[in-house]
Amino acid sequence: MNTKDLKCFQTVFEEQSVSRAAKRLFITPQGLSKNIRQLEEELHTVLFQRTAQGMLPTDAGRFLYGKSEQIFRELEGLENGLRQLEQRKDRLRIGCASGALNLLPFPLILEFGQNHPEIRLEWREYPNEQVKEKLLNSQIEYGFVIGDWEEESVKVRKAAGCRICLLVYEGHPLYEESRVSLSGLRGERLLILNEAFRLYHDFNALCVVHGLVPNIIAKTADGAGLYRLCSQQVGLAVVPEFFREEFKMEGVRAIPFEEELRWEVYGVSKRETERYETIRLFDEYLAERLKKNN
Numbered sequence: 480m481n482t483k484d485l486k487c488f489q490t491v492f493e494e495q496s497v498s499r500a501a502k503r504l505f506i507t508p509q510g511l512s513k514n515i516r517q518l519e520e521e522l523h524t525v526l527f528q529r530t531a532q533g534m535l536p537t538d539a540g541r542f543l544y545g546k547s548e549q550i551f552r553e554l555e556g557l558e559n560g561l562r563q564l565e566q567r568k569d570r571l572r573i574g575c576a577s578g579a580l581n582l583l584p585f586p587l588i589l590e591f592g593q594n595h596p597e598i599r600l601e602w603r604e605y606p607n608e609q610v611k612e613k614l615l616n617s618q619i620e621y622g623f624v625i626g627d628w629e630e631e632s633v634k635v636r637k638a639a640g641c642r643i644c645l646l647v648y649e650g651h652p653l654y655e656e657s658r659v660s661l662s663g664l665r666g667e668r669l670l671i672l673n674e675a676f677r678l679y680h681d682f683n684a685l686c687v688v689h690g691l692v693p694n695i696i697a698k699t700a701d702g703a704g705l706y707r708l709c710s711q712q713v714g715l716a717v718v719p720e721f722f723r724e725e726f727k728m729e730g731v732r733a734i735p736f737e738e739e740l741r742w743e744v745y746g747v748s749k750r751e752t753e754r755y756e757t758i759r760l761f762d763e764y765l766a767e768r769l770k771k772n773n
Contacts (some may be wrong), residue, residue, distance in 0.1 A: 567755035582639040625677035643740035646716035668714035673698035711736035
């Protein structure tokens, strides 16, 4: 079974029509019908009843569709893993969680590429959970995620970290405080990075633990937007401490939380691939650089 035939099956199941499914897949109805017949022959079962009303799934078809997403992921992971194995000496794909490069300077990745011109280096930013999915599915070789990751199949190395602070504008009752508590935010208008960032989920989870329902009035992917809205006295912003260096902080203070909230970046790779040449070289390089910085 290959991913192409399985995708054809899924689409016909959902559309219950070869012609409509063919349009979605941008192939001919004849070619799609051939793929379905091949899959049925391979599985030694009938997946659809061909009727005047359309392609009606059999019990076997409904069973396969229920398992198809899991099968599709496993087949895709297998294909990705084989390609990864073939290119283990000359390609390194790095996935960075949104915001990670604020603490882990991009020149660190560029310098590795310059030191190893024989390696085809690729990198992209993704939401935090997507970096994890792509690593496990062999779509990237190395990742930088926000927050520790308790996954037995993954090797995790702390790369950088800072405190979480509250941006408070001048004139607000909390402006002169040296620290703030979560309980002190009850009823306050809060600004925060959106769901693509681990900070959003961690902060909300911690609020639940402390019995607080945060009054979040704005979410954004733009750190500058949080600073601007806070300085305009729209609300108080929950941000990583590196904001102190990013902005002028005129009329705004970054105050740490009493609960010592942290924003930390971890380098991650799969244990089964850690001996691949490109991954081993990058992990050793990262360890050396982190040791120098500490």
